[in-house]
Amino acid sequence: MEAEFAIIGGGIVGLSLAYGLLKRGKSVCIWDEGDSAFRASRGNFGLVWVQSKGLHQPAYAQWTRASARAYRSFADEIETVSGLPLNLQQDGGYIIHMSEDSLDADRKLYDGLRNRLGGDYPFEVMGHNALKTEEPNIGPKVAGALYCREDGHVNPLRLLRGLTIAVRQLGGTVRTGHRVTDIQPQSAGFTITDQNNTTMVAEKVVLAAGLGAMTLGPQLGFTAPIRPQQGQIIITEKLPKLMNRPNVEVRQVDEGGIQIGASSAEVGLNDREDVATVAGLAAHAVDMFPKLAHARMLRSWAALRIMSPDGLPIYQRSVQHPGAFFVTCHSGITLAAAHAGVLGDWLTDSAEQPDLTAFGEDRFDV
Ligand SMILES: Cc1cc2nc3c(=O)[nH]c(=O)nc-3n(C[C@H](O)[C@H](O)[C@H](O)COP(=O)(O)OP(=O)(O)OC[C@H]3O[C@@H](n4cnc5c(N)ncnc54)[C@H](O)[C@@H]3O)c2cc1C
Incomplete structure (x- = not known):
């Protein structure tokens, strides 16, 4: 085998997974199409955000919070290895509302989530005056905000660059300009082929190709409903x-x-x-x-x-080809710490596994 893991996609998701695998001592090769592809990791808003995640699925709220909690040490590691400041700030954040009615409607939703989590969900409702004390530049039309102390933001482009540097420093290979066109399961491992007929054989393959998974997913038995x-x-x-x-x-x-x-x-x-x-x-x-x-x-x-149809991540191991994994999500910046952390336990079949039952593709079966 030329690598234990081939990761298809060098966006924030593929790089975070690669970093976690390399830290576990695995050999990793990332294949990335490059500038001709759609790349959410280069056009996002940079929030490391807890609010609004999992309002109807508490497992997602908890997964997001776990990633936010792990973020500081994850970012510190990437900063140390890459030498790039990521400017992570996790000092809380707001969802601003322009009417009392919408603020109240949102409060009810968050109350419902807090109840489902046994009271453990950190949010506060701030009226106009309370918010003005914290944010003196808000305008008179602002009714108030929901505040969550676990919210924050980061420089997403430096995170992407820092992860690329970190992956290379840990011995990973990042091949850019390589659009994977074919992934063939073999009796042991997978043969990966790109647009120039360059090939490699890897023991396991992780599909983290963002929207590229819509076409590659079915080759590995995934429905990839994104x-x-x-x-x-x-x-x-x-x-x-x-x-x-x-x-x-x-x-x-x-x-x-x-x-x-x-x-x-x-x-x-x-x-x-x-x-x-x-x-x-x-x-x-x-x-x-x-x-x-x-x-x-x-x-x-x-x-x-x-x-995905419900906005939650998809973490799926292929039923037909158990060495193949599919990883995709709506909030790859926020979840980068979880992807570089505990998700590696799932990819490497370690004894300690995160509970991913809420995130399989089978939840979309009718
Ligand atoms: C406007 C906007 C705002 C956002 N704001 C936030 C935010 O504030 N916080 C947050 O957490 N998330 C945010 N997101 C979401 C976040 O950007 C994505 O979840 C994340 O970037 C997804 O990363 P990815 O690696 O899965 O996908 P991508 O970044 O799209 O990367 C996929 C990679 O796969 C490669 N690829 C595709 N097909 C192939 C192929 N056949 N062979 C080889 N490589 C291939 C591409 O070259 C690409 O680099 C936002 C997204 C958008 C669009």
């Missing part, structure tokens, strides 16, 4: 400090720009931004933080999320 969902984001010029904590729609990045987004639209494999959506995002941001009316927008972009 779809693209477009999100658009704006970044402004660098500004003096405008906010202390991120909220789910606006955050001040470590370099000073205000990042605004992300929209969501079901438009298929379309990653082009449009003026109407960008204008809507900007107007809403100005309602939340009126000082933004004077900010200059530097650029905007669109990227495609990788969505």
